[in-house]
Amino acid sequence: MQKEEIANKWNQIYDQYDGKQVSLWHETPTSFFIEKIPFFKQHKVKTVLDSPCGDGRNLIGFVKAGFDCTGFDVSDSALNKCKNYLKEYKLEFEQGLLEELNLDKKFDAVLCDDAITHVKNPQKVLDNFYNILNKKGFIVIKFHSIKDSHYGNGEKLNDNQFLCKGIITSFYSKEQIKIFLRKFKILEFVPASYVEEGHGSNYIRNKKHSHHVYFVLALKE
Numbered sequence: 384m385q386k387e388e389i390a391n392k393w394n395q396i397y398d399q400y401d402g403k404q405v406s407l408w409h410e411t412p413t414s415f416f417i418e419k420i421p422f423f424k425q426h427k428v429k430t431v432l433d434s435p436c437g438d439g440r441n442l443i444g445f446v447k448a449g450f451d452c453t454g455f456d457v458s459d460s461a462l463n464k465c466k467n468y469l470k471e472y473k474l475e476f477e478q479g480l481l482e483e484l485n486l487d488k489k490f491d492a493v494l495c496d497d498a499i500t501h502v503k504n505p506q507k508v509l510d511n512f513y514n515i516l517n518k519k520g521f522i523v524i525k526f527h528s529i530k531d532s533h534y535g536n537g538e539k540l541n542d543n544q545f546l547c548k549g550i551i552t553s554f555y556s557k558e559q560i561k562i563f564l565r566k567f568k569i570l571e572f573v574p575a576s577y578v579e580e581g582h583g584s585n586y587i588r589n590k591k592h593s594h595h596v597y598f599v600l601a602l603k604e
């Protein structure tokens with residue numbers, strides 16, 4: 384899929400959202416991410432890239448905590464929603480594909496929530512994250528696991544990868560994640576299950592549903 388096709392698909396999801404939540408993705412930030420704020424402070428993290436930022440539900444906590452933040456996403460609609468949500472704050476935004484991520488600046492931390500499941504080539508994206516991090520920088524990332532309740536929905540593209548109503552959904556085993564992250568030092572690897580509300584009637588997960596995921600904190604040594 385080309386950039387325009389991916390952007391259009393996600394723009395549609397944001398533009399047609401008919402749910403009641405402020406954020407399409409969850410009313411509150413993801414705890415594993417937001418709980419890293421004291422750890423980041425302790426390790427002198429200054430610059431944070433939320434990639435992709437969506438409509439900003441995680442980014443807001445990092446902006447409020449005083450980090451120099453950048454939000455990155457392929458969808459103009461997501462970025463517009465995020466800019467509006469965070470309009471009182473000073474931060475930067477960039478639009479593009481995770482697979483082509485390459486900005487003028489490097490970062491002390493990269494956040495990637497609910498997105499590595501939507502890319503065709505996760506290794507390329509993780510390599511881009513590695514390259515955009517400063518030495519001693521951190522990545523905080525969520526992987527949907529092969530035990531996730533949505534595993535197998537849609538047309539099979541590859542091992543553990545499916546196309547569901549035009550959206551790629553990829554699922555990962557522990558072993559596969561460790562291979563993808565082999566350039567990093569893994570500091571935390573936490574399995575989790577949770578239930579969340581649907582994301583509007585036009586999205587693939589439009590009803591209350593459960594997930595099984597792995598949260599990872601890793602370091603670029």
Ligand SMILES: C[S@@+](CC[C@H](N)C(=O)[O-])C[C@H]1O[C@@H](n2cnc3c(N)ncnc32)[C@H](O)[C@@H]1O
Pocket residue numbers: 389393408434435436437438439440441455456457458461479480481482495496497498501502
């Ligand atoms: C489920 S949302 C998660 C957003 C945010 N990380 C969060 O957790 O709230 C997935 C986001 O990834 C973006 N996205 C999907 N594929 C992308 C790609 N290949 N490159 C950049 N952004 C992408 C979408 O526009 C959407 O905003």
